[in-house]
Amino acid sequence: MQDARLRLLTVIILSVASFMSVAGALAAFIWWIIFTPGIRTIAKSPFALFFLGFTASVSAVIWLTGGDGISYLVRMAVILLLAFYAYTDRAPGDFLDLSVWLFGKKIGFDIGLAAEMSLQGMEVLSDEARRTRVAFRLKAIKFGFRSIAPSAGLMIYSQFARAEEQADLLAVRGYRGGGMVCPQFTRVKGDVIASTSAILPLIFAIMPVGDIFILLQ
Numbered sequence: 001m002q003d004a005r006l007r008l009l010t011v012i013i014l015s016v017a018s019f020m021s022v023a024g025a026l027a028a029f030i031w032w033i034i035f036t037p038g039i040r041t042i043a044k045s046p047f048a049l050f051f052l053g054f055t056a057s058v059s060a061v062i063w064l065t066g067g068d069g070i071s072y073l074v075r076m077a078v079i080l081l082l083a084f085y086a087y088t089d090r091a092p093g094d095f096l097d098l099s100v101w102l103f104g105k106k107i108g109f110d111i112g113l114a115a116e117m118s119l120q121g122m123e124v125l126s127d128e129a130r131r132t133r134v135a136f137r138l139k140a141i142k143f144g145f146r147s148i149a150p151s152a153g154l155m156i157y158s159q160f161a162r163a164e165e166q167a168d169l170l171a172v173r174g175y176r177g178g179g180m181v182c183p184q185f186t187r188v189k190g191d192v193i194a195s196t197s198a199i200l201p202l203i204f205a206i207m208p209v210g211d212i213f214i215l216l217q
Contacts, residue, residue, distance in 0.1 A: 001035075003187040004094040005101065006195040011086045013198045017205040018078040022071050024205025025078040031201055032078070035194040036085045047126075048084050052077060087119075095119065097183035106178040113179070117166060121159055128155050 001007040014031060017024035032038070042048040055076045063069025099112030132151050136142075 001089060001191050001194055002091075003185050003191045004090070004098045005185060006187070006191050007086060007089065008098060010195045010198040011082050013202055014082050015079050017198075017201040018075050018082070020205040022074050024201050025075045027201035027204040028082065028198075029078045031194075031197060032081050032085065035190075035197070036089070042081075042084060048080070051080055055080060090119075092116070096181060097185065100181045101183040101185075105180060109179040109181060110177055112181075117163075121162065124162070125155060125159060128158070 001010065014028040018028045019025075042052075056073060059069040059073035059076070061069070062072055093116065095115040096109070096112035099115065100108040102108055103111060132155070
């Protein structure tokens, strides 16, 4: 989906539908399979498996303590898949254009700039994590807490140092807030179809499935 505005609206609608009920989550999952790259979305995000595994662990604890862990797992997993799709399908500058379009050239520019810098930092962190894994394999180092903890600490420290350097660079260049950006959005025919189809999972979430079939009859 090329239009960042429609993408954001669609993800919000589908996330609400997934959170409301399991039926809405299953319908949103079908939408995710049809209108997104599917499994490639997870492959593009190095943090996808970690968060999905963490969600599965939490749902297992809920189930063991007598709660509805299955419902939690289905709904939260679909919400995470939608978030990964929104993250991987974006183009550089999308969040800046979207923020300026929503909140104006003062607050919107600041929010968009912070979002773009944060996403850029996540990409750098992902690249460093990949290089670390390659180095571990080449040196035949086993993955474990003792080997991962120092590398993770070094990557986090480097990100803080990089953020401080970026802040100093903005200050040197006279940045005081706000900026001039003319938001531009590209829309194709498939964007309208995908965003319109997102209403169906919300209907399934609000209205019980049995009532929908009664209306169809």
